Amino acid sequence: MNLLELSALLLAPPGEGVFTVSNSKERKASLQNKLYDSQDARLSWLESLRDIKESKLCLLGVPSDCGGGILRGANWGPLFVREALLKDAPYPALDLGDIRVIPHLLHDEMLNVKTIRDCRKALYQNETLELPVSPLSMTEYYLDQFYADYPDTKVFAIGGDHSVSYPLVRAWARSRPTKKIALLHFDAHTDLLDSRLGVRISFGSWTYHVREFFPHKDLLVQVGIRSTAKERTHWENTLNLTQYWPEEVKKIGAKKLAHTIIEKYRAQNVEEVYLSFDIDALDAQWAQATGTPEGGGLDPVTCCEIIRTVAAEFPITGGDLVEVAPLVNHDFHPNTHQELTLISATSLARVMMEVMTDA
Numbered sequence: 084m085n086l087l088e089l090s091a092l093l094l095a096p097p098g099e100g101v102f103t104v105s106n107s108k109e110r111k112a113s114l115q116n117k118l119y120d121s122q123d124a125r126l127s128w129l130e131s132l133r134d135i136k137e138s139k140l141c142l143l144g145v146p147s148d149c150g151g152g153i154l155r156g157a158n159w160g161p162l163f164v165r166e167a168l169l170k171d172a173p174y175p176a177l178d179l180g181d182i183r184v185i186p187h188l189l190h191d192e193m194l195n196v197k198t199i200r201d202c203r204k205a206l207y208q209n210e211t212l213e214l215p216v217s218p219l220s221m222t223e224y225y226l227d228q229f230y231a232d233y234p235d236t237k238v239f240a241i242g243g244d245h246s247v248s249y250p251l252v253r254a255w256a257r258s259r260p261t262k263k264i265a266l267l268h269f270d271a272h273t274d275l276l277d278s279r280l281g282v283r284i285s286f287g288s289w290t291y292h293v294r295e296f297f298p299h300k301d302l303l304v305q306v307g308i309r310s311t312a313k314e315r316t317h318w319e320n321t322l323n324l325t326q327y328w329p330e331e332v333k334k335i336g337a338k339k340l341a342h343t344i345i346e347k348y349r350a351q352n353v354e355e356v357y358l359s360f361d362i363d364a365l366d367a368q369w370a371q372a373t374g375t376p377e378g379g380g381l382d383p384v385t386c387c388e389i390i391r392t393v394a395a396e397f398p399i400t401g402g403d404l405v406e407v408a409p410l411v412n413h414d415f416h417p418n419t420h421q422e423l424t425l426i427s428a429t430s431l432a433r434v435m436m437e438v439m440t441d442a
């Protein structure tokens with residue numbers, strides 16, 4: 084099966100990865116009207132996928148929120164962030180569309196044979212077609228073929244809860260077997276559990292399970308960590324990575340911190356960097372429309388400066404922005420929660436797409 088045929092099965096047009104019967108129909112249609120001239124969005128979208136070869140950067144929506152059951156809503160991230168981006172200008176990426184998410188599922192390793200068969204029937208009208216059915220498994224399967232066909236094209240993904248970074252980072256890393264790679268991870272939380280309530284892959288454990296690709300403490304750098312039961316030294320010493328908590332970021336400043344990271348990467352001869360940004364790395368005042376907003380965090384300007392400075396030295400060839408949950412309202416500042424979070428998210432997304440295009 085070629086990538087175009089695979090796309091028609093695993094992906095849906097932009098905004099349609101969240102399965103609804105009639106809910107949000109207008110919202111999805113309005114996004115597609117802005118993206119495509121023709122009335123037949125699906126046809127235009129499929130046609131546009133023929134241009135991947137000419138594109139430096141592609142955008143992929145992974146609207147899967149199988150989060151902690153704390154406050155879900157990041158499934159709406161890809162649709163709302165795209166819409167907010169388009170208010171300013173077209174985004175500089177070819178839109179691959181969304182993974183067709185079955186919201187009850189996470190990873191195929193958690194499913195029995197009967198469920199896989201039933202879901203294949205629902206997704207592909209063919210219960211024997213050897214394709215994955217869970218969002219994380221579908222994302223990895225799709226990207227494996229994508230990078231095999233287009234090794235130099237970059238993918239910027241919008242989540243979804245943070246578990247989506249597990250397939251995104253794995254496919255990216257595996258497609259660069261001879262490259263020295265690093266991970267730059269912005270987050271309030273470490274996401275370093277080995278499992279959560281017996282579940283191996285989740286928003287709280289994805290980083291733990293991609294450490295194998297970054298086998299030196301200077302290759303996995305976390306920025307913005309503050310909500311964790313353990314001290315920084317515990318994580319650094321037991322799991323072989325480096326953390327910068329917000330206090331330290333504020334004390335030494337964005338530029339200097341970026342140069343510290345650059346020196347670490349340089350000493351390791353890093354060639355390419357993956358950037359994963361959990362919106363809750365930002366202080367809750369900038370990003371409260373997310374499942375677990377946290378105070379004492381970073382501001383968007385600081386984060387953009389760190390990203391730009393690192394990107395000037397090392398190509399950022401993979402990236403994601405996750406945990407934007409536009410409909411979640413924690414009521415800290417009523418009425419502004421969604422707007423402010425989307426402003427923060429779009430500034431970050433624009434900077435990330437800009438540096439990835441130049442990479």
Ligand SMILES: [Mn+2]
Pocket residue numbers: 245270272274286361
């Ligand atoms: Mn996270």
